[in-house]
Amino acid sequence: MNEIPGDLKFMKSHEWARVEDNGNVTIGISDHAQGLLGDLVYVELPSVGDEVKAGTACAVVESVKAASDVYAPVSGEVLAVNSALGDKPETINEDAYGEGWIFVVKPSNLAEESEELLDPDAYAESIEDDEH
Amino acid sequence: MTNKTILNDAHRALGAKMVDFGGWDMPLNYGSQIEEHHAVRRDAGMFDVSHMTVVDLHGTRTRDFLRHLFANSVDKLKTRGKALYSCMLNERGGVIDDLIVYFLSEDFFRVVVNAATHDKDLAWIEKQARAFEVQVAERADLAMIAVQGPNARAKVQSLLSPATREAAAKVGKFAAVEGDGLFIARTGYTGEDGYEIIVAEKDAVALWSKLKDADVAPAGLGARDTLRLEAGMNLYGQDMDETITPWEAGLAWTVSLEPGRDFIGRAAIEKQKADGVSRTLVGLVMDEKGVLRHGQRVATPQGDGEILSGTFSPTLGKAIAFARVPAGANAGVEVDIRGKLVPVRLVKYPFVRDGKACEGI
Numbered sequence: 001m002n003e004i005p006g007d008l009k010f011m012k013s014h015e016w017a018r019v020e021d022n023g024n025v026t027i028g029i030s031d032h033a034q035g036l037l038g039d040l041v042y043v044e045l046p047s048v049g050d051e052v053k054a055g056t057a058c059a060v061v062e063s064v065k066a067a068s069d070v071y072a073p074v075s076g077e078v079l080a081v082n083s084a085l086g087d088k089p090e091t092i093n094e095d096a097y098g099e100g101w102i103f104v105v106k107p108s109n110l111a112e113e114s115e116e117l118l119d120p121d122a123y124a125e126s127i128e129d130d131e132h
Numbered sequence: 133m134t135n136k137t138i139l140n141d142a143h144r145a146l147g148a149k150m151v152d153f154g155g156w157d158m159p160l161n162y163g164s165q166i167e168e169h170h171a172v173r174r175d176a177g178m179f180d181v182s183h184m185t186v187v188d189l190h191g192t193r194t195r196d197f198l199r200h201l202f203a204n205s206v207d208k209l210k211t212r213g214k215a216l217y218s219c220m221l222n223e224r225g226g227v228i229d230d231l232i233v234y235f236l237s238e239d240f241f242r243v244v245v246n247a248a249t250h251d252k253d254l255a256w257i258e259k260q261a262r263a264f265e266v267q268v269a270e271r272a273d274l275a276m277i278a279v280q281g282p283n284a285r286a287k288v289q290s291l292l293s294p295a296t297r298e299a300a301a302k303v304g305k306f307a308a309v310e311g312d313g314l315f316i317a318r319t320g321y322t323g324e325d326g327y328e329i330i331v332a333e334k335d336a337v338a339l340w341s342k343l344k345d346a347d348v349a350p351a352g353l354g355a356r357d358t359l360r361l362e363a364g365m366n367l368y369g370q371d372m373d374e375t376i377t378p379w380e381a382g383l384a385w386t387v388s389l390e391p392g393r394d395f396i397g398r399a400a401i402e403k404q405k406a407d408g409v410s411r412t413l414v415g416l417v418m419d420e421k422g423v424l425r426h427g428q429r430v431a432t433p434q435g436d437g438e439i440l441s442g443t444f445s446p447t448l449g450k451a452i453a454f455a456r457v458p459a460g461a462n463a464g465v466e467v468d469i470r471g472k473l474v475p476v477r478l479v480k481y482p483f484v485r486d487g488k489a490c491e492g493i
Contacts, residue, residue: 065354
């Protein structure tokens with residue numbers, strides 16, 4: 001399995017969040033999650049300006065096999081979405097932690113909500129638990 | 133208990149992602165389902181279909197028995213090796229299973245049925261066979277590999293002895309020949325040319341390896357499903373079952389109502405036809421982005437229906453589906469995707485044949 005970048009925080013439901021230098025949060029799904037889903041063929045993105053709430057579904061990723069909700073790791077306003085995924089959803093399969101990002105939020109309650117997220121080691125452990 | 137085919141270790145050695153399918157531990161994909169799909173459309177791929185059930189029927193009255201057992205007419209099978217696709221119906225006209233039957237001699241026919249329906253199929257066939265004194269022999273000693281794609285036949289032929297190669301090269305569509313210990317049928321479930329090869333279990337791993345060395349790409353059940361739906365082929369359990377008649381499953385073309393043949397279910401489906409069939413199976417294409425999936429509600433001006441098989445078509449780059457809808461629905465059809473109604477087009481299927489989108493898709 002791919003190395004998990006150390007600057008990411010995770011939800012048990014396989015979303016990742018990266019706090020950027022400007023304080024905004026970039027969100028995607030983990031490499032493990034794309035592996036479980038298989039070839040992605042469609043991504044339903046939130047709209048710029050949407051208010052998302054931590055723990056609620058705000059995007060959908062669909063593989064040939066299944067549709068899966070993407071939950072917001074943190075609350076806030078959607079500042080940007082990765083519209084390149086419209087034509088190339090497989091980017092998530094190829095580069096889940098980089099070019100395959102899904103959306104960016106301006107967080108409204110980051111300090112408290114980030115407490116709830118897992119660091120890479122804890123996430124790696126939770127994946128292992130799933131597999132047993 | 134999970135069943136394993138003789139090729140199970142070979143799949144695992146190739147890094148296959150395994151899933152349970154009808155009680156069998158089978159490969160879903162070996163990495164990318166979409167690449168496997170394209171390999172079959174553009175070159176050649178192979179599927180382990182050893183989980184399917186091969187049943188040999190012996191007895192002087194076998195043809196008579198099959199006239200009674202199947203909705204399609206085995207009287208169409210006049211040449212040794214010729215194959216026929218048929219439904220096997222219950223008394224109510226519901227589909228017990230769909231299958232392929234091969235005519236090998238007047239006292240020997242071979243039937244290949246689905247894996248998930250193994251127990252009930254064998255019980256039904258054995259029960260009906262008694263009156264005809266036909267011997268029913270399940271061939272658990274046989275494995276099966278489907279090799280499909282525009283280059284599939286040439287790649288298989290390159291592995292055969294000269295005599296068998298010649299026979300395999302000459303065999304027509306929907307017919308089989310035997311040679312080199314193989315039963316080589318020009319049939320399939322992908323809409324591409326190719327063979328389905330029945331082989332003794334003890335020789336199956338070697339055949340798989342030789343095909344691999346001949347650059348035939350291993351393909352899993354995931355690709356098999358997208359290929360068969362593009363090809364407009366029904367999947368038992370999803371597109372039809374014992375509560376659905378052939379008229380309601382887009383399988384009217386497989387029913388032979390010639391006079392004087394009293395097959396099981398005939399009275400029921402003739403009555404339904406006379407009374408009017410209220411539901412029909414249609415092909416759908418969605419031009420908007422997204423994926424059609426089993427169970428989604430289909431809204432039509434004539435009432436609601438539902439998606440039976442739905443997927444993203446790798447060849448077309450858009451979603452396709454089979455749906456069962458009220459008879460007469462043909463325009464103004466929408467599919468409910470997560471609460472949003474998305475317009476879809478009703479189309480004549482197959483969606484894809486011989487690697488290309490069909491007209492009107």
